[in-house]
Amino acid sequence: MNPSTPTENEVTRRGFFQLTMGWIAGSFAAAATAVATVRFLVPNVVFEPAQRFKAGAPGDYPDGSVTFLEDERVFLVRRGNTFRCLSAVCTHLGCTVNRSEKGYHCPCHGSTFNADGNVESGPAPRALTWFLVTLSKDNRLLVDKGESVASDKYLIL
Amino acid sequence: MKTPSPLGLWAWFAGTRVGRSIFRVGPPRSNLERSQAMVSSFLLHVQPAKVSRHSLRASYSLGLGLISLYLFFILTGTGVLLMFYYVPSTTQAYDRMKDLQFVVSAGLVVRNMHRWAAHLMVAFVMLHMCRVFYTGAYKQPREFNWLLGVGLFLTTLGLSFTGYLLPWDQLAFWAITVGSNIAGYAPVVGPGIKYLLLGGNTVGQEALTRFYALHVIVLPAVAGLMVAVHLFRVRKDGGLSRPDEPAEDAQSIPLGQLPTNKSYGLMELARGTTPQVGRDPDDEVFAWPHLIFRELLLFLLVVAFVLFLAVFWNAPLEELANPIHPPNPAKAPWYFLGLQELVSYSAFWGGVVVPALLVTALALLPYLDRRREGVGRWFARERRVANTVFSICLVIAIALTIVGTMFRGPNWGWVVPWRTPPAMTQEH
Ligand code: HEM
Ligand code: FES
Numbered sequence: 122m123n124p125s126t127p128t129e130n131e132v133t134r135r136g137f138f139q140l141t142m143g144w145i146a147g148s149f150a151a152a153a154t155a156v157a158t159v160r161f162l163v164p165n166v167v168f169e170p171a172q173r174f175k176a177g178a179p180g181d182y183p184d185g186s187v188t189f190l191e192d193e194r195v196f197l198v199r200r201g202n203t204f205r206c207l208s209a210v211c212t213h214l215g216c217t218v219n220r221s222e223k224g225y226h227c228p229c230h231g232s233t234f235n236a237d238g239n240v241e242s243g244p245a246p247r248a249l250t251w252f253l254v255t256l257s258k259d260n261r262l263l264v265d266k267g268e269s270v271a272s273d274k275y276l277i278l
Numbered sequence: 279m280k281t282p283s284p285l286g287l288w289a290w291f292a293g294t295r296v297g298r299s300i301f302r303v304g305p306p307r308s309n310l311e312r313s314q315a316m317v318s319s320f321l322l323h324v325q326p327a328k329v330s331r332h333s334l335r336a337s338y339s340l341g342l343g344l345i346s347l348y349l350f351f352i353l354t355g356t357g358v359l360l361m362f363y364y365v366p367s368t369t370q371a372y373d374r375m376k377d378l379q380f381v382v383s384a385g386l387v388v389r390n391m392h393r394w395a396a397h398l399m400v401a402f403v404m405l406h407m408c409r410v411f412y413t414g415a416y417k418q419p420r421e422f423n424w425l426l427g428v429g430l431f432l433t434t435l436g437l438s439f440t441g442y443l444l445p446w447d448q449l450a451f452w453a454i455t456v457g458s459n460i461a462g463y464a465p466v467v468g469p470g471i472k473y474l475l476l477g478g479n480t481v482g483q484e485a486l487t488r489f490y491a492l493h494v495i496v497l498p499a500v501a502g503l504m505v506a507v508h509l510f511r512v513r514k515d516g517g518l519s520r521p522d523e524p525a526e527d528a529q530s531i532p533l534g535q536l537p538t539n540k541s542y543g544l545m546e547l548a549r550g551t552t553p554q555v556g557r558d559p560d561d562e563v564f565a566w567p568h569l570i571f572r573e574l575l576l577f578l579l580v581v582a583f584v585l586f587l588a589v590f591w592n593a594p595l596e597e598l599a600n601p602i603h604p605p606n607p608a609k610a611p612w613y614f615l616g617l618q619e620l621v622s623y624s625a626f627w628g629g630v631v632v633p634a635l636l637v638t639a640l641a642l643l644p645y646l647d648r649r650r651e652g653v654g655r656w657f658a659r660e661r662r663v664a665n666t667v668f669s670i671c672l673v674i675a676i677a678l679t680i681v682g683t684m685f686r687g688p689n690w691g692w693v694v695p696w697r698t699p700p701a702m703t704q705e706h
Contacts, residue, residue: 167478191602213625214459216604228606230622231689244622
């Protein structure tokens, strides 16, 4: 028998090294696989409508109107020469809100919002989001759903 | 001439060369052959050759675990059939559902069976969990099997939830929109999980693709594996829990004293859970025919019941999904309506805190509640406190679910079910 053969409980330098390297290599492989898998599952490109879109000419919207743009799920609000754009996605669980007499109203769990999008009642935790409205070079309203603004920020023409 | 019975037919076939090569044994006539029938068949050998009378008693287990298992079989069978026609595409899925209903032969029945069996499975898994609780069957040595059970319960809900989106109708679209937004409320990780689950920001093609992959392969594979381990553990833990069962530490034998020449018996003896330990052999009967025939009968009953539902009631299919107009009210599947009722007060508390606490409590239960009194009996007096706490939670959950299902109408306002105009009610 080799005299340096360790007994069962003895820690040799080689054994310690092998075990440590084994743990490091094993954890590294496991972590790399986990990270790569999760990263693979997070899409880099989403096939969703663009966040910025043109909403037509300012003149398309009569003074005092609130227009629902179906495909974008927003309301375009014109008062005098000012233009604003309000998200129609309920901040509670993502249903589409409807207009009501005083403002907006969500059919799913009954949240109500005033004309400024602030919560009046119901489970919605936050006000509806206002989006940035600018004017494009060809004089069209340009809405950026990636950019939220305060409710008193207008595009003034 | 005598009409051949199935057993007679088997006896004849097992007598032929080919038959013997397949079955090895014919219909058993002696106790030895009864044991052989069990161990020589791949499908039967997962079960023990002998079982205790207590385990067979229908009034103990109510067969609820087996019923869940059979529903899982039915779902797998009908699900595979549905896959031959279904296309997971936002432009085609709905039309394919219509085809299944109106064009494909027996498509309607297959779809109905799949849908009703899915609802039933959620219900029976919950009932099975209640049975295990009220009989104290989660105690040592079955703690881990209870934990596996909690995993199975969540996987069952996941299967049902992912399947819900596939028809791509209004019900599907809005239930998943609401459901995934609830996930988005979880602190820190919520928005990330929602994005990962949907493969984007809203429910669309990416979400449908993901839910399809989860529904037809990932979750069934996970559930199938866990069921296999679950049943393996039922056997390794010495069959069903029973009152006169000795505690595990009282049973274990130091390893050194065991003969090492018989490895199979050794495994079971080493765990102290062979059917022989601590029990009177008179209390046992042969699995063939006592267990096998009961199982077969129960299976037939479950299939018959699902078929009965599927023939007389159609699974709902609403209008094509429309992201602009949510139905009023938008409801999640029934087993989430208790949560949705809570969510209508507060999405964070109802959607995140309460379910997380419940699941944690369920998972920790067998490690916290370790007293051995009252195991193997329904509603044992010794378990008064545990039973009361569980019952209170159960009653609250049922009450919330009933309120969410029947007493909530347009705008999530109160309605009285017997006065709702039929067009507004939405169930299933
Ligand atoms: C897919 C879902 C499930 C299936 C197919 C299933 C299947 C089974 C089967 C066939 C049995 C044998 C006894 C009986 O029929 O009652 C059993 C026992 C058991 N199950 Fe499940 N089960 C499932 C979910 C659960 C859940 C959700 C729990 C609890 C959280 C659970 C915990 C247990 C325990 C602890 C036992 C042993 C009971 C005893 O020894 O008395 N199972 N299961
Ligand atoms: S989604 Fe609007 S109130 Fe719940």
